[in-house]
Amino acid sequence: MRSDRARGRRRAIASLAAGAALVTTAWIGAPSAGTPTKGEVQAQASASLPNILVIVTDDQRPDTLDVMPALQQLFVLNGTQFPNAFASTPLCCPSRASIFSGRYTHNHGVFRSGTDPAVFDQDATMQARLQKAGYSTAIAGKYLNSWDQSLDPPFFDRWAFFSRGAQSGSAGFYDLRFNVDGKRRTAKKYSTHFIRNQALRFLESSEADDDRPWFLYVAPFAPHPPAEPEPRYSRAKVPEWEMSPAAFEEDILDKPAYMQFSNAKKWRVGRLRKAQLRSLMSVDDLIERLFNRLDRLGEKQETLAVFLSDNGFMWGEHRRMGKSVPYTASTQIPMLVRWPGHVRRGAIDQRFASNVDVGPTALDAAGLSAEAMDGRSLIDRSWQRDRILLEFWEGQNETRPIPRWASLRTTEHQYTEYYARGTDGQVVIEREFYDLVADPWQLENLVSDEDPTNDPPQWMVDQLFTDRSCASTSCP
Numbered sequence: 001m002r003s004d005r006a007r008g009r010r011r012a013i014a015s016l017a018a019g020a021a022l023v024t025t026a027w028i029g030a031p032s033a034g035t036p037t038k039g040e041v042q043a044q045a046s047a048s049l050p051n052i053l054v055i056v057t058d059d060q061r062p063d064t065l066d067v068m069p070a071l072q073q074l075f076v077l078n079g080t081q082f083p084n085a086f087a088s089t090p091l092c093c094p095s096r097a098s099i100f101s102g103r104y105t106h107n108h109g110v111f112r113s114g115t116d117p118a119v120f121d122q123d124a125t126m127q128a129r130l131q132k133a134g135y136s137t138a139i140a141g142k143y144l145n146s147w148d149q150s151l152d153p154p155f156f157d158r159w160a161f162f163s164r165g166a167q168s169g170s171a172g173f174y175d176l177r178f179n180v181d182g183k184r185r186t187a188k189k190y191s192t193h194f195i196r197n198q199a200l201r202f203l204e205s206s207e208a209d210d211d212r213p214w215f216l217y218v219a220p221f222a223p224h225p226p227a228e229p230e231p232r233y234s235r236a237k238v239p240e241w242e243m244s245p246a247a248f249e250e251d252i253l254d255k256p257a258y259m260q261f262s263n264a265k266k267w268r269v270g271r272l273r274k275a276q277l278r279s280l281m282s283v284d285d286l287i288e289r290l291f292n293r294l295d296r297l298g299e300k301q302e303t304l305a306v307f308l309s310d311n312g313f314m315w316g317e318h319r320r321m322g323k324s325v326p327y328t329a330s331t332q333i334p335m336l337v338r339w340p341g342h343v344r345r346g347a348i349d350q351r352f353a354s355n356v357d358v359g360p361t362a363l364d365a366a367g368l369s370a371e372a373m374d375g376r377s378l379i380d381r382s383w384q385r386d387r388i389l390l391e392f393w394e395g396q397n398e399t400r401p402i403p404r405w406a407s408l409r410t411t412e413h414q415y416t417e418y419y420a421r422g423t424d425g426q427v428v429i430e431r432e433f434y435d436l437v438a439d440p441w442q443l444e445n446l447v448s449d450e451d452p453t454n455d456p457p458q459w460m461v462d463q464l465f466t467d468r469s470c471a472s473t474s475c476p
Contacts, residue, residue, distance in 0.1 A: 017342075019047060019198055031445060034352070035376050039451075040263045040293060045298065046351075049135075049213040049366055049367065050302055050303055050304045050339060050342075050365050051213050051214050051215070051299055051302060051303040051306040052130065052213075052214070052215045052216070052303070052304050052305075052362045052365060052366065053215075053218070053290070053303055053304070053306070054099070054215075054216070054218070054305075054306045054308075054362070055215050055218045055219075055287065055305070055306070055307045056096070056099060056142075056217070056219045056308060056309065057219075057222060057223065057280070057283060057307075057308075057310070057334075058092060058142060058219070058220070058221055058222065058223065058224040059092075059161060059223055059224045059225070059276070059309065059310070059311060059312075059313045059323060060223055060276075060307065060309035060312070060313070060333070060334060061309075061312050061313050061315070061329065061332070061333075061334070062085075062309075062312070062332055062333060062334040062335075064223070064237045064276070064277060064280055064334070065334060066282070067238060067239070067277045067278075067280050068280055068281070068284035068287070069284065069285070069290070070176075070287050070288035071284055071287050071307065071336070072283045073304075074287065074288075074338060075305070075307055075336035075337075075338050076336065077345065077346050078338055078340070078345050078346070079305070079336050079337055079338030079339075079343055079347075080336065080337050080344050080345075080347040080348070080349050081336050081347070081348050082334075082335040082336065082337070082349050082351070082353040082378065083348060083350065084332075084350055084351065084352050084353060084388075084411075084472075085308065085332065085333050085335035085352075085353040085354065085386050086330055086331045086332055086333060086352070086353070086354055086355075086356070086390060086409070087309070087310060087311040087312065087332075087355050087390075088104050088105065088354050088355055088356055088388075088389060088391065089104075089105040089311075089390070089391055089392055089393075090311035090312060090323045090324055090325070090326075090331045090390070090392065091112070091113060091144070091323060091324050091392065092145060092224075092310045092311065093110055093112065093113040093114075093115065093144055093145040094108075094110050094111060094112065094113075094115075094393075095310040095311050095355055096143075096144060096219075096310055097110035097120055097144065098354075098355045098356050099308075099310070099358045099359065100125040100126060100127065100359065101121070101124050101125050101126075101359060101373065102126065102356050102357070102358065102359025102360050102363075102370060102373030102374060103265075103356060103374045103375075103474060104356060104374050104389060104391065104470070105391055105393070106391060106468060107374060107467065107471055108120060108121065108124075108393075109121075110144070111393035112393055112395075114145065114146055114396075115144050115220070116146060117144045117147050120144070122154040122155060124372060124373075125154075125155060125156065125359070126215070126244040126358070126362045126363060127139075127154075127155040127156060127215060127217070129156040129363055129366075129368055130215045130362065130363070130366055130368075131155045131156075131157065131215075133366055133368055134212065134213070135213050135214060135216075135366065136157050136209065136212050136213070136214040136215070136365055137155060137156045137157050137158075137160075137214070137215045137216075138156055138157060138158040138159060138199075138202040138215070138216050138217070138219050139153060139156050139159045139160070139161050139216075139217045139218075139219070140159075140160045140195045140196075140198040140202065140216070140217070140219070141160075141161065141162070141195045141200040141217075141218055141219030141220050141221070142161070142162060142163070142219040142221060143161040143162070143163045143219070143249055144220075145161060145163055145164060146152075147161075149161075149162065149163050149164070149177065149178075149184070150179070150184070152179070153179075159180070159181060160178050160179070160180040160181070160185075160195070160198035161178060161250075162176050162177060162178050162191075162221075163178075164177075171226050171228060172221040172224060172226075172228075173190060173191050173192075173221065173222075173226075173228040173230070174188070174189075174190065174191065175188060176191045176221070178194070181341075187448040190230045190282065192221070192222055192230070192279070192282040192283060192285075192286055193230070193282070193286075195218065195219070195220050195286065196220075196285070196286040196289055196290070198218070199216060199218050199286075199290060200289065200290065200293055201215070202216060203293050203297060203299075204293075205299075206297075207281050207297060213366075218286070218290070220283050220286060222276075222279035222280055222282060222283050223275075223277070223280050223283075223313075224345060225272055225275075225276075226272070227272060227275035227276040227278070227279040227427045228275065228279065228380075229275060229279050229281070229282070230279075233279075233282060234278065235343075236278050236281060237355070238273075238277040238278065239277070241273060241315075243315075243316070244317065244329075244441055244448045245441045245443065246318055246327075246329070246441040246443060247316040247317055248264070248266055248316045249317070249318050249319060250317055251442060252318055252319055253448075254417055254444060254445035254448040254449075255432070255445060256403070256430040257430065258400055258401070258402055258403060259319075259325070261400050262318060262319040262320040262323040263319055264314075264316045264320055266320070269315050269321050272315075273315055276313070287307075288345040289387060300340075301340045301341070303336075303339070304342070304343075304361075304362070304379075305336070305337070305338050305339070306335070306336070306337050306358055306361060306362075306378075307334065307336045307337075308333055308334060308335040308355065308358065309333040309334055310333075310355070311323045311331070311333060312328075312329050312330050312331055312332050312333055313329065314329045314330050315329065316331040317330075317441075324395065325392075325402060326390055326392070326405055326414070326432070327442055328440075328442060331390055333355070335378075337361070337378050337379065339365065342365075342379060343379055349378075349381075351383075351385060352385040352386075352387070352388045352409075352476075353378060354388060354389075355375075356373070356375030356475075357375035357376055357377070357378050358375070358378075358421055359373050360373050360375045360376055360377045360378075361375075361377045361378045361379055363377075364377035364380060365377075365379060370375045371472065371473075372472060374471065374472060374475040375475075376468065385476055386410060386468075386476070387408055387409060387410045387463070387476045388408075388409045388476060389406070389407075389408060389464075389467045389470070389475065389476050390406070390407040390408075390409060390416075391405070391406045391407070391468065392405050392406075394421055403419060403421065403429065403430075404418070404419045404425055404470050405417060405418045405419065406425065406464055406467075407464070408460055408463060408464040408467065410436075410460075411436070412435070412436055413433065413434065413435060413436055413456070413460065414432070414433070414434045414436060415431070415432070415433050415456040415464060416431065416432040416433075417430075417431055417464065418430040418431070419469070421456040425468065431447045432447060433445065433447045433454075433455060433456040434446065435444045435454070
């Protein structure tokens with residue numbers, strides 16, 4: 001238990017940079033009487049640092065939180081919501097690389113779910129920085145899709161991960177194959193339960209080194225399709241489906257050519273929706289169990305926790321089911337943060353937030369610089385974005401692939417460009433522009449109405465071109 005450390009942690013967080021300076025000073029020549037040793041300085045620095053818990057669901061929309069009462073209690077009532085949060089690239093592997101690295105996809109290079117993970121700079125991740133700063137690190141759940149499961153994940157001290165989702169085991173919910181601390185295991189039980197138990201195991205083992213803060217990344221497969229619920233929730237009641245005006249939109253002739261082939265069936269979407277909501281009930285149980293264990297271990301108040309999804313999911317909006325497109329339902333994600341005494345309780349933060357902000361948030365809490373990252377710390381309330389960047393690299397081996405696109409979103413408008421294949425994003429083939437105030441459901445593409453007076457302003461066109469190659473502080 002950390003009752004003594006808990007009291008210490010309520011003081012201002014010590015900067016590890018300052019701690020490093022103290023170490024340098026203390027070790028110039030032999031330490032004199034009363035001078036702290038290197039180990040003592042590190043212990044003093046870590047004593048004021050929070051644990052860090054990041055929970056990432058798979059394909060979860062932000063309007064699904066009603067089926068998660070534990071999350072409502074822990075994060076909504078006792079944390080801060082970010083209703084204007086978006087996935088910079090709405091596809092699982094690029095998004096997760098952005099979460100780990102705090103970088104946009106054009107900077108970390110994991111462009112698709114099948115991208116060779118060897119291109120990913122693991123040294124630039126939050127887990128690398130935290131481990132090097134003295135944190136104990138662990139992952140339980142989904143890692144990077146193309147990662148070879150026989151290889152250990154870099155910069156994690158403990159792990160129980162899978163990488164191939166629905167292609168591994170029984171659609172990702174039963175008989176899922178894991179690498180557990182270097183040993184291959186098949187989880188016969190429901191995968192969300194297995195991930196939960198592995199995360200709890202790490203929390204318990206952390207008590208053996210109680211003075212060392214930890215970083216835990218928990219990533220269940222739910223509610224990714226086919227979103228198979230566990231038996232106890234297979235017939236659970238779910239909220240009525242309040243479809244938006246964009247759902248099963250009749251006229252999509254103003255949309256890009258690839259969208260005009262969209263033909264999602266209402267019955268199929270409705271069935272998947274119920275399954276996704278029911279699978280999230282098990283995720284909520286996971287969250288409740290984690291925080292109950294943190295409470296018992298005396299860590300609940302000393303833990304920064306972030307909850308988000310890797311991308312949104314289309315429930316028939318513009319006749320489409322899935323993700324990877326620039327529309328709100330595909331790109332908007334749930335994002336909530338709690339850290340008692342540091343993050344406002346029951347608050348709603350209307351600023352634009354992004355998955356690239358998770359890494360900077362974790363490093364900020366640990367007193368580390370995130371200057372090499374593109375995102376910003378969510379616990380720092382001094383900044384304000386005027387726009388958000390979204391981007392996607394074309395799909396492969398598909399009958400009708402989604403073209404490469406990039407999009408700029410402000411509070412009032414969204415401008416999107418689609419690029420010709422093989423032109424490295426230099427040749428624009430189609431465009432979309434929406435007035436989000438008059439048309440929040442993105443029903444009328446103003447570029448297609450033959451009225452040049454409501455076309456996208458030149459500053460948005462120019463800004464999108466600039467932001468597509470931004471880095472660090474030049475990024476929105």
